Amino acid sequence: MSIPQSFIQELLARADVVDIVGRHVQLKKGGANFMGLCPFHGEKSPSFSVSPAKQFYHCFGCGKNGNAISFLMEHAGMTFIEAVKDLAQQYGLQVPEDDVSPQDRARAAQMREQQATLTSVLEKAGMAYIRNLRSSERAIEYFKRRGVSGEIAKTFGLGYAPEGWRSLASVFPEYNDPLLVESGLVITGEAGEENAAGEAKRYDRFRDRVMFPIRNVKGECIGFGGRVLGDEKPKYLNSPETPVFSKGRELYGLFEARTALREHGYALVTEGYMDVVALAQLGFANAVATLGTACTADHVQKLFRFTDSVVFSFDGDGAGRRAARKALDAALPFASDVRTVKFLFLPAEHDPDSYIREHGQEGFAAYVSKAVPLSRFLLEAAAEGCDLDTAEGRAHMASNARPLWSLLPDGALKRQLLAEIADKVMIDSRELLQLWQPAAPGYKNYKNNSSNRPSGKGYRQNPPKDSGPGHEMPEFAGYPAEQREDADYASSEPSEYYFAPPAAAPARKFGRSFDKSNGSASRAPRRVTGRILPASREDRVLRLLLTEPQSWDRLSTEEHHLLLALPPPHGPLFVWLVSQIHEHGPQPWAALREGLRGHAHEHYAVTQLAQMLEGVESDWNEMRAILKHMADLKHQAHKADLVARAPSDPVAYQQLKELEEQSRAKKAAAKSA
C-alpha cells in the first residue's frame, strides 16, 4: 500500500509533535522549545528538545531527531503505515487507500471504534483495581513480600480484584452491558444456568487476585493477568482472547520496558508477569513476558522492532528446555546477521528474581552475558537424543537439523551453521545440501515441460560439469552485484545459490571457508535497517499469493514456471498452492492453512503469513515488479552461465549468440515503438 506524499504532508501539518511526544515524555516549556528526559537514552537531566515551530524533536545527548511520525515509529515501535494510520485517526483524517471498498472502510472504522470502546472499559476496570489495592491489606502484603515498591506498582498499574462475584457492578452500574463480557471482564453462565427470572448468570472473571494490566505498545489497557495470593488454582488467570487482546501477539511489560530496552541493549523474555515486575524492581526494567503461552513468531517480530538483541530466559528443567525449543523455532526466521538471540537457562533452584537477590545485579548481568547463543542451541537441539558416535545417530541429527537450519534467513550465520552441522554429522557441507534438497511432487514435471527454457539446459538446476576456475570470465566477475542493489528486499534467491551455484561461482564456497571472491560478497545480505523483517522477493510473492490465491490466474505462464521451478521452500509451496487452486479454487488463508498441515514447508509458510498479517498490505503492482525482477535475474544468470561456458562449449557459444541477437532485436523494437 502506498500513501501519497501529499497526504503525509497534510498529516504532519495537522499533527502537533509537542502533543504527540508529550503523551510519552514529560515536557517542560523552556524558551521557544519544550524540554524533557530523552526516551531514547537513559539520562538524569533533560537534553531532549521539542520544537513547536519546526515540528521537530532533537536530543542533544544521543542525537535522535525526527517528526511526529518518526517518533511513533522509534518510540512506540510502529511501522510507518501504523504510525500514519494512528496519527490520521487522532486528527480525524482519512488515509487515502486506492483499492479499499467503502464497505471495507466502514468495517475497519467500526472495528477501530469497537476496540477503542473495549480499551476504555478495560482502562476503567484497571483504575478500580488500583483503588482496590490501596484498601486491601492482604494484596499490599503480597506485593511487599515480593519486594515490590509503590513506585514499581504505579509504573505497572498493579491492582487487586476483590473477593465477591460482582465487585465490578460498583464500577459499571450497567452490569448486564454486553461490553463487559466482550472485554473479558465478566463471564456469562451456560444455557440452562439461568436464574429464576430467566437471566443468564453473570459474574466477574477476576476475583481475589492481584491484577497486572496488560498494555499494548501504545500503552492502552487491552487485558489483565491475575494471580492468586496464595496457592489456589489456577495460579494465573489471563483475559480471554478479545478483539483487542491476543496472547499469541502481546508481551507483558513491553510498553513499560521501551526505554530500558535501549539502555540495556537487549530484551529479556521471561515466563511470567511477576518475573517482569520483580526484575524491574531489581534494575532490569528490560524484561517482558509471554502470557502463559509459548513464544510465537509474532512475539519475536514485535520484540525486534524495539531491540536487536533478545535473551530468552527459562527454568533449567525439562519444561524449560521444551519452552526454549519453541522459542528457538519462533526466533529462527528472524535471526539475521545483525541480530542476536540467546537462551538463558537458570539453575533449577532459581527464578530471575531470586538469582539477583543471591548474586546481585552484576552477577545476573554476567550470567546473562554467558547465555547460550542461538547457533549453539540449534546444534544442541538437533543433536538431542542422537548418538553421534554412530552413523545412524549422525544421520538422525542431520535430519533434525534440516528444518531448523532452513528457517534461518540467508546470511553469514546460516552459512557458518551449515558448515558446523556438516562437520558434526561428518558429511561434506555441499553433499549435505544436496541431501536436503527434496524432490517435490510436480517439480520435475515442470522442469521437463517448460517450453520457456531455451533447449532445456544450462539452468541452475544443472550446473555444468566442466565449471571450474578456468572458466570464470573476468568481464563477468561481480556480475550479479548490480542486480542486488534493490534496497527493498533482503538478499533474495538464497536457496537457489545454495543448491546450484551458477558456473561463475564455483561450489567451493559451501565448504568451511567461503569464497571471498566478488560473487559471494555481492550476495551478502542487506544490512537490516527497516523495522519490518526484510523478506526476499520470493517471500513477498509467497505471502501475496497465500493471502490472495486468486492472483495466480493473473500471472503469465512464464511467471508460473518461474515460481514453480524455484528451489525449496518456495517452489514446492507454489506447486502445492497450484494444486489447491485446481482442486478447490482460490480459498481464503484459513482454509489454505488447514490444507497445509503436514506439508514439508508448512512451518515456513505459516511464519511468512504471520509476518504478512502484521500490517503489511498486499500490492499487485509490487508483485508485478518483483516477478519482472526475478525474470530479469534468471535471464541474467542464464546468460552468465552461457558466458562462462562459451569458451569451451560450442553449444553454449551458439546459444549465447542467439540470446544476444534476441535482446538486440528487442531493444530495436522498443526503440522504434
Ligand SMILES: [Zn+2]
Ligand atoms: Zn537521547
